[in-house]
Amino acid sequence: MSTAQVTPESRGQFKAKAYSATSATSQLAPTMISRRKPGNHDVQIEILFCGICHSDLHQVRNEWSVMPTIYPCIPGHEIVGRVTKVGSEVTKFKPGDLAAVGCLVDSDGSCPDCQTGLEQFCPHLTLTYNSPDPHIGGVTFGGYSESIVVKDHFVLHVPPNLDLAGVAPLLCAGITTYSPMRHWHVTNGKKVGVIGLGGLGHMAVKFARALGAHVVVFTTSKSKKDDAIRLGADEIVISTDPAQMKKHTGSFDFILDTVSAEHDINAYIQLLRRDGNMTLVGAPDKPHALSGFGLLFQRRSISGSIIGGIAETQEMLDFCGKHNITADVEVIPMQKVNEAYERMLRSDVKYRFSIDMASLKSG
Amino acid sequence: MSTAQVTPESRGQFKAKAYSATSATSQLAPTMISRRKPGNHDVQIEILFCGICHSDLHQVRNEWSVMPTIYPCIPGHEIVGRVTKVGSEVTKFKPGDLAAVGCLVDSDGSCPDCQTGLEQFCPHLTLTYNSPDPHIGGVTFGGYSESIVVKDHFVLHVPPNLDLAGVAPLLCAGITTYSPMRHWHVTNGKKVGVIGLGGLGHMAVKFARALGAHVVVFTTSKSKKDDAIRLGADEIVISTDPAQMKKHTGSFDFILDTVSAEHDINAYIQLLRRDGNMTLVGAPDKPHALSGFGLLFQRRSISGSIIGGIAETQEMLDFCGKHNITADVEVIPMQKVNEAYERMLRSDVKYRFSIDMASLKSG
Numbered sequence: 001m002s003t004a005q006v007t008p009e010s011r012g013q014f015k016a017k018a019y020s021a022t023s024a025t026s027q028l029a030p031t032m033i034s035r036r037k038p039g040n041h042d043v044q045i046e047i048l049f050c051g052i053c054h055s056d057l058h059q060v061r062n063e064w065s066v067m068p069t070i071y072p073c074i075p076g077h078e079i080v081g082r083v084t085k086v087g088s089e090v091t092k093f094k095p096g097d098l099a100a101v102g103c104l105v106d107s108d109g110s111c112p113d114c115q116t117g118l119e120q121f122c123p124h125l126t127l128t129y130n131s132p133d134p135h136i137g138g139v140t141f142g143g144y145s146e147s148i149v150v151k152d153h154f155v156l157h158v159p160p161n162l163d164l165a166g167v168a169p170l171l172c173a174g175i176t177t178y179s180p181m182r183h184w185h186v187t188n189g190k191k192v193g194v195i196g197l198g199g200l201g202h203m204a205v206k207f208a209r210a211l212g213a214h215v216v217v218f219t220t221s222k223s224k225k226d227d228a229i230r231l232g233a234d235e236i237v238i239s240t241d242p243a244q245m246k247k248h249t250g251s252f253d254f255i256l257d258t259v260s261a262e263h264d265i266n267a268y269i270q271l272l273r274r275d276g277n278m279t280l281v282g283a284p285d286k287p288h289a290l291s292g293f294g295l296l297f298q299r300r301s302i303s304g305s306i307i308g309g310i311a312e313t314q315e316m317l318d319f320c321g322k323h324n325i326t327a328d329v330e331v332i333p334m335q336k337v338n339e340a341y342e343r344m345l346r347s348d349v350k351y352r353f354s355i356d357m358a359s360l361k362s363g
Numbered sequence: 364m365s366t367a368q369v370t371p372e373s374r375g376q377f378k379a380k381a382y383s384a385t386s387a388t389s390q391l392a393p394t395m396i397s398r399r400k401p402g403n404h405d406v407q408i409e410i411l412f413c414g415i416c417h418s419d420l421h422q423v424r425n426e427w428s429v430m431p432t433i434y435p436c437i438p439g440h441e442i443v444g445r446v447t448k449v450g451s452e453v454t455k456f457k458p459g460d461l462a463a464v465g466c467l468v469d470s471d472g473s474c475p476d477c478q479t480g481l482e483q484f485c486p487h488l489t490l491t492y493n494s495p496d497p498h499i500g501g502v503t504f505g506g507y508s509e510s511i512v513v514k515d516h517f518v519l520h521v522p523p524n525l526d527l528a529g530v531a532p533l534l535c536a537g538i539t540t541y542s543p544m545r546h547w548h549v550t551n552g553k554k555v556g557v558i559g560l561g562g563l564g565h566m567a568v569k570f571a572r573a574l575g576a577h578v579v580v581f582t583t584s585k586s587k588k589d590d591a592i593r594l595g596a597d598e599i600v601i602s603t604d605p606a607q608m609k610k611h612t613g614s615f616d617f618i619l620d621t622v623s624a625e626h627d628i629n630a631y632i633q634l635l636r637r638d639g640n641m642t643l644v645g646a647p648d649k650p651h652a653l654s655g656f657g658l659l660f661q662r663r664s665i666s667g668s669i670i671g672g673i674a675e676t677q678e679m680l681d682f683c684g685k686h687n688i689t690a691d692v693e694v695i696p697m698q699k700v701n702e703a704y705e706r707m708l709r710s711d712v713k714y715r716f717s718i719d720m721a722s723l724k725s726g
Contacts, residue, residue, distance in 0.1 A: 035680025068582025113637060121637045122659060158694060183662070227689070266650070274476060274484045277664070283655025287629070290653040293429075295667025302642070302665055 004169070012037050013136055017360050018145035019334055021107050022071040024062035027338045030360075033074060036135045040084075043093050043155045044085040045101065050143035051078030051169035051230030051327070052197070052353040054260075056343050059130055070130060076088040076143025077103040077128040078171040080164050081357070090152045098158035100317065102171035103128055103307050105140060105150050117311040144334065156314050159321025166326025169199065169352040170317060172307065175328060177204040177256060178316040179308030181211060184254050188212030193237070193248075193255035194363040195268060197224050197231075199283060200258035202328060205231045208256075210323040217250065218268070228348070231328075239263075244339050245271065250298065256283050269294035272347065277301045327352045375400050376499055379509035379617060380723050382697055383435040390701045391507070393723075398512050399498045406518045407448035408462050413506035414441030414532035414690070415716040417562070417623075420704050422493055431471060433493060439506025440466040440491040441534040443527050444720070461521035465534035465681065466491055466670050468503060468513045480674040482517075507697065509723050519677050519713035522684025529689025532562065532715040533680060535670065536690060539621060540567040541679040542671030543642040544574060547617050551575030556611075556618035558602070558631060560587050560594075563621035565691060565714040568594045571619075573686040579611065581618075581631070590713070594691075600627075606636065613661065615639050622633045623647055632665065634659035640664045690715045698724030 006013030014036040020031040038044045053275030056075035058064055079101040083093045093099060104271055106126035107114050113121040126134070141148075143347045158167055177200050186192055192213040202219070207257040208215045217228040218239045228236045237244045255268055260282035266289070268278055280302065294300065308316065320326065328351045340353045376397040383394040399484045401407045419438035421427055442464040447458045452526045469489035470477050476484040489497070492505030504511075521530055537702060539562050547557055553575040557567040564580070571578045572595030580591040581602045591599045611634045618631050623645035629652070631641055643665065657663065671679065683689065691714045695703055 067369045118637070265653075270437055274481070280658055281660055287652040287654045288667075289650035290628075291650045292643045292667060295643055295665070296669045297667070299668055300666060302653075302658070303663060304655060304660070305662055306659045 001313050007027055016145050016147045018074045018141060018359070020074045020144075021060045022072050024060075024069065030058065031072065031074075032142050033145060035141075035147060038085050038149050038232045040087040040089040041089045041152050042149050043083055043090055043152050044147060044149045045081040045098060045099050045155070046147055047079055047081040047082050047357045048169040049080050049331075049357060050076040050355045051172065051329070052337065052340055052342070052344065052355065053078055053169075053172045054344065057103075057344065058151070060341075067130065070139045071339065073130060074141035074144050076145070076355075077219075078166045078168040078354075079128070079143035079148060080158060080171070081148075084147070087152070087203045087344075091333045092152055092157075093155060098160065098164070100156040100158050100167065100171055101128060101143070101148060101150050101154060101296055102175060102313055104154070104310070105131075105154050106134070109153075117284065117309040119309050120307045129287070142292060144337070144355065146357060154310060156267070156310070156317055158317060161172070161321055163326050165331045165354040165356065166329050167317075167320075168354045169203070169326070169327035169329060170320055171201045171313070173199045173352060174320065175308040175313045175316050176200055176281050176306070178207050178319070179312055180256060180281065180305035180347060181254070182312065183305065184279060186211045186254050190214070190253040191216070192270065193218055193252050193268070194233075195229055195255065195257045195263075196259040196282075197351075198258065198347060199254050199327070199349075199352045201342055202231050202255045205233050206260060206325050208232070210319070210325060216252070218315070250274075252276050254279070256281065260284055262286055264289070266291045267295050269300055272298065272300045273333060274298040277303060281306070318358045327354070329354040331356050335359060366652065367411065378496060378643070379508050380502060382700060382723070383437045383507075384423045385435050387432065389424075391423065394435060394437075396504050396508060397499060398504075398510060400485045401448050401450045401512050403450040403452040405512050405514050406446055406453055406456050407465065407510060407512045408442070408444040408461060408518070409447050410442055410444040410506055410720045411512055412443050412528045412531040412694075412720060413439040413718045414692070414706065415703055415718065416441055416532075416535045417707065418535070419505075419709065423704075425687065430493065436493060437504035437507050438492050439718075440464070441531040441536070441717075442491070443521060443531045443534070444507035444511075446511070454514055455520075456518060461523065461527070463512050463519040463521050463530065463534055464491060464511060464517060465504070465519070465538060465650045465676055467499070467673070468517050474514075477711060480672040481672045482672050497513050501655070504556060507700070507718065509720060518671060519673070519680055524687065526683055526689050528694045528717040529692050530680075530683075531717045532566070532690035532692060533683055534676070536562045536566045536715060537683065538671040538676045538679050539560070539563055539644050539669070540569050540621070541682070542675055543619060543666075543668035544570055544617065545643065545675065546668065547640045547642060549574050549576050549617050553577070553616040554579070554614055556581055556615050556631070556634065558594075558618065558620045558626075559622040559645075560591055560714075561621065561710060562690075562712075562715045565594050567621060568596050568621045568623045569594045569688050571595070573682070573688060575703070579615070584666070609700060613637075617642070619644065621645050625649055627652070628665065629654045629657050632663055635661065635663045637661040643667045653720070692717035694719050698722060
């Protein structure tokens with residue numbers, strides 16, 4: 001006699017409002033999606049805000065050859081909301097708690113990366129959207145939705161003192177800039193450069209400042225000076241002015257390069273001191289031209305970084321709570337998402353869009 | 364009343380046989396040069412062997428725009444010999460001791476680099492050849508000579524059990540490969556790749572093996588297999604075979620890139636595991652094409668390294684003594700140096716030329 005097992009699949013599903021794209025060329029539009037009912041280790045969250053990340057646009061438009069888009073696509077991996085239900089084994093959360101979800105919703109839990117809290121490098125990770133969904137089939141659906149159900153390990157606590165609209169972007173833009181600064185030991189008194197002042201760059205400035213560094217923003221645009229200073233920069237350097245650049249030769253402990261457009265990385269490598277590191281968190285389609293000599297003569301290094309692990313994401317959120325850090329956001333209703341994408345392409349946002357999900361219920 | 368000070372300059376000079384180039388296009392030929400008589404902190408060395416480094420050829424032929432050659436040029440920075448005289452303040456050496464000199468003969472001693480034993484990064488260092496000579500004017504003269512006088516701090520002790528002809532190349536090829544392995548923590552059980560099996564590469568294989576690593580040699584030439592295994596490699600990979608390369612994806616802790624010719628570094632970056640590092644110790648004239656994505660996804664890094672500090676050079680020599688490591692050399696008389704340069708350009712040497720300086724006395 002077989003015993004019926006209560007699996008997430010047999011437990012059933014429920015419907016949720018969402019915005020989806022049905023092809024690479026279609027606009028995001030209202031739809032209804034299925035979510036699994038929470039299993040023993042799951043947390044069900046009513047989404048209050050979801051940040052708009054440049055990755056959302058890339059995925060929706062199928063611009064990544066290494067990660068082809070499965071449609072319908074529901075993006076969104078900067079999620080903050082309130083817990084509505086928890087599974088029987090969940091001890092970290094209870095209904096009513098604030099909660100956040102970033103780019104990851106599952107991983108194998110057993111590989112060396114997971115065992116050291118670096119789930120972002122797990123070879124079997126499940127991304128918040130466009131990853132195969134092991135529970136109800138198809139692909140995972142992201143945060144452009146009124147709710148989401150996520151395994152408790154991948155759900156973060158949100159400090160109660162922070163503005164929730166500005167918390168959402170911390171889950172990707174925040175951890176993407178926080179993690180390499182911690183990894184490369186940005187601490188009190190270090191000299192830190194931030195290349196680019198967009199969604200990632202403005203977070204990097206806030207973190208570097210809060211970590212006690214002397215912060216220099218590199219930008220091509222003089223008009224960004226006042227904003228850079230307001231965000232916490234000590235100086236700005238117009239990167240197209242060789243004289244300004246030269247003054248900083250060999251002086252930086254760490255430079256975070258947030259720029260995805262093509263640019264000359266060698267000019268920045270020259271600004272690193274001995275054993276200094278430059279970390280890329282954006283990458284142009286075309287390869288960089290890298291002069292080996294810039295690395296050799298001062299034992300400099302260049303590296304990459306991508307989001308962060310779950311424990312470090314929680315650490316980042318707690319750090320934000322302590323230092324009262326959130327992203328600078330422009331709050332929009334869900335209905336304005338397509339317009340927001342076009343504005344994001346023109347860098348016409350200071351510095352991140354955050355979707356107020358209440359708009360989805362009323363829309 | 365003024366007191367006459369005994370400076371190295373007033374102490375006088377003596378003549379020494381040497382080989383020099385008088386222009387970028389002239390052959391190296393016998394000459395007589397001046398050396399300062401040893402000052403209080405100086406060590407005078409009778410040179411027994413001097414290795415031939417590719418840098419010697421570059422400098423002689425004035426191929427480095429950043430470091431123009433002053434003629435006459437006497438190259439040589441892989442020097443081993445016997446102490447003949449010491450200054451009154453020298454306690455580390457006495458006449459009759461074995462002694463070695465590498466790429467550096469002075470530095471300011473006070474900068475943060477010198478204070479941490481990283482004299483190779485001192486902004487005021489004096490190279491063994493072609494640097495302004497503060498003692499007797501002109502530029503410093505290297506090891507293609509019967510003798511040299513060097514400040515005691517920059518003179519190394521040589522373990523007595525090693526073959527001196529094979530010790531000479533340790534002073535540049537040796538420390539250049541040893542230093543980055545120590546810096547990036549090559550230890551027992553690590554998987555280490557060595558790109559290129561020349562003067563630097565063959566030393567890298569020996570060190571990686573002695574440090575307990577699993578050693579993989581990347582080469583374009585199948586014919587190097589037996590030699591790679593003999594030198595200590597566990598495996599070789601033909602780098603032009605994508606299938607062989609792919610098998611090692613994400614598996615290396617550290618890769619040392621000793622190749623100065625143009626090559627695709629991204630193919631190797633893919634072979635690094637999470638947090639793995641690839642260090643360049645050679646650099647092509649043209650910049651490398653670097654894909655940022657290879658760095659991002661596993662937090663990999665690429666860096667440069669150049670020789671090593673004095674304390675670390677001594678550590679390397681002591682390590683060689685303990686593990687009985689020397690370079691594989693072809694010993695030549697001084698008179699064959701021009702021919703050796705041509706053969707070096709064709710990689711026709713296993714793996715380094717070492718000049719027997721006795722030939723200079725008799726020549």
